[in-house]
Amino acid sequence: MKITDLRCAVIGKHPIVRIVTDEGLYGLGEVEFTKTYLKPFVLHFREALIGEDPTDVERVMLKIRQRGSFKPYGAAVSAIEHALWDIAGKAAGVPVYKLLGGKVRDKVRVYNGSIRQKRTGDLPEDYAADVKWMMEQPQNFFMIKQGISFHSNMKDTVEGFHYGVTQKKAGYHGAMDQGVISERGFNHMLDCVIAMKEVLGDKVSLALDCGPGWMLPDAIKFARAVEKYNLMWLEDMLTGDYVPWVNPQAYRELTTSTSTPIHTGEQIYLRHNFKELIETQAVRIIGPDPADVGGIAELKWVAEHAYMHSILMAPHGTANGLLGLGALINVCATLPANYIAFEYPSASDPWWEDLVIGLPSQIVKDSMVDLLEAPGLGLDIDAEAARKYLKEEDKGFFD
DSSP: OOEEEEEEEEETTEEEEEEEETTEEEEEEEEOOOOOHHHHHHHTTHHTHHHTTOOOOOHHHHHGGOOOSSSTTTHHHHHHHHHHHHHHHHHSSSHHHHHHHHSOSSSSEEESSSSSOOOOOOHHHHHHHHHHHHSSSOOOOOOEEOOGGGGGGHHHHHHTTSSSSSOOOOOOOOOOOOBBBBBHHOOOOHHHHHHHHHHHHHTTTEEEOOOSSOOHHHHHHHHHTTGGTSSEEEOOOOTTOOOOOOHHHHHHHHHTTOSSSSEEEETTTSSSGGGGHHTTTSSSOOOOOTTTSSSSHHHHHHHHHHTTTOOOOOOOOOTSSHHHHHHHHHHHTTOOBBOOEEEEOSSSTHHHHHHHHHHOOSOOTTEEEEOSSSTTOOOOOHHHGGGSSGGGGGTTOOO
């Protein structure tokens, strides 16, 4: 089998990768809807892929893996890798999890970071109302993740929140504010945590997406202050999101200063850039994203290495879309016992559920997702239904 074409179309806001072969099989991969601009980066790899056997996934990846980078530029390589595995599974007639070593769980646990409504504001009572609404959703998620501090609007809406420079209309998803947090800002965050925990109790766990942007002394002080609330984790306090470095030494100082679990990793590309973070036990939980880290095999390598160092695993995935859901389900079915849950992804537009073939009518039940048993990654796009969302330049995408 040979690859005859690599295509990419932006459907809604998601760049969708389609690898075509001379035997009629094709594979699909999806990029986060926050990265509409990555289509040219995907197509940059077209000439390198044509003529290769897509079922030799690792051999193909050796040609392109070094061409990616930290978020967002690892996404193009990652989506291609997903599409290769999709073809390999279809060619073998088995779900991709079988090719990754087989499942160790029959259902995969997920948590809620993306099923949400617009919060009414940034006051403690707004946060309390928001988590109450999320608790009442039919998925019955075991855990909710909420954005605070530099990963929320409170850095703009709470007067005097911090002493750093505040970017106005930066124009980028994930633009980074940074600085020392004021006493007022610090107390406001604590009040929001208290309000949310009063609603959630011990029925639904709470994690906080915090940044990046904190200075280390503030991070230590806050992590200690919330110890009594038994949070699942504090995420991306020092680096994360679009920050192209890791800073394991600072993370280790933060981690060893508190019993509150510290989490990072969504922006990191390749296992090599997790090496020091894991081997120095600089965090308690890592959260690579299979659509940024270099693909699903890359994520599994990271998870296995973390397992040997007693570090927990909670993959990121909030904007990965419904095809991205297929990739997450397949790889997380194979992960070792350090796996907690993955962040359930949403799509750019509600009509995506009408386009994707292979989804059950209710995807999440009691925070669990069934495995997808169709060959490949288990999901497909209804080409006829999707054509109306294609731009003129992409009309041949499904041909």
